Amino acid sequence: MSYTKIKVTEDGPVTVIAFADPATMNAAGVDTAQELTAAFDAATAEGSSTRAIVLTGEGRGFCSGANLSGGGGSASGGGDAGSSLKAVYNPLVTKVRNLSVPLVTAVNGAAAGVGCSIALMGDMIVAAESAYFLQAFRRIGLIPDGGSTYLLPRMIGRARAMEMALLGERVPAAKALEWGMINRVVPDAELMPTAMALANELARGPASLALIRQTIWDSLDTDWANQLTLEADRQSIAGRTEDFREGVAAFLQKRPAEFKGR
Secondary structure (H helix, E strand, C coil): CCCCEEEHHHHCCCEEEEECCHCCCCCCCHHHHHHHHHHHHCCCCCCCCCCCCEECCCCCCEECCCCCHHHHHHCCCCCCCCCHHHHHHHHHHHHHHCCCCCCEEEEEEEEEEHHHHHHHHCEEEEEEECCCEEEEEHCCCCCCCCCCHHHHHHHCHHHHHHHHHHHCCCCCHHHHHHCCCEEECCHHHHHHHHHHHHHHHCCCCCHHHHHHHHHHHHCCCCCCCHHHHHHHHHHHHCCHHHHHHHHHHHHHHCCCCCCCCC
8 A cells, every 4th residue: 555644664673664744743534544554564564574563654743634735635624523543543543553563652742632541642752952842632622532531540540631621721742741641851863772772672572572462452341350350361372472482591501582572
């Protein structure tokens, strides 16, 4: 598939996907969401060499939210404002939740509206010092979507989630780190080098990283007993991988493990 709203590059075992629509500060219209879905599918297709993904934005922002200009499909205007969520955006964020490889989001500038939702889907979230997170929906008379009402209370608690959603104020990167919303804040010039270093570290990891991320995601929806069962079931899967055998051998031989991702 050819892309017009995003750019996709491969750097060894890391695939970098970037919002690339500077005219809208990387607004995420339906067309952009469809391209993102296709890019994630391609990166994780059977036979792909990708072992980690970085998602970022080109130019002045990560993603400014839904495309309200109406171009290329948007969440604006008349009709059912929830229909595009059901058809396009919800499948996209669900796909990201269920990725078979770790995801690093590298947040530059604005992460607003659904762009904020997508940024918070990262397994590791790195923000530039100039970045900020904004639940902008109340400004146009809508409610947070893209999974924000699920993620934010679990990440930062109900009170802070309410503050972000009801007031619609910017949360600067430093405050987002203080709140536990993100993992790292770095100088703007160090954003992509830091994100790529993290992604390469993850790409060198064992196949069990996919199981780790899925088990932690699943923990948000289950109870203690079921989570213990899930851990045991997935430990059985991890224990049958080549990487587990390599990890044990490396430990016994007192050398660094060389994982293959299988």
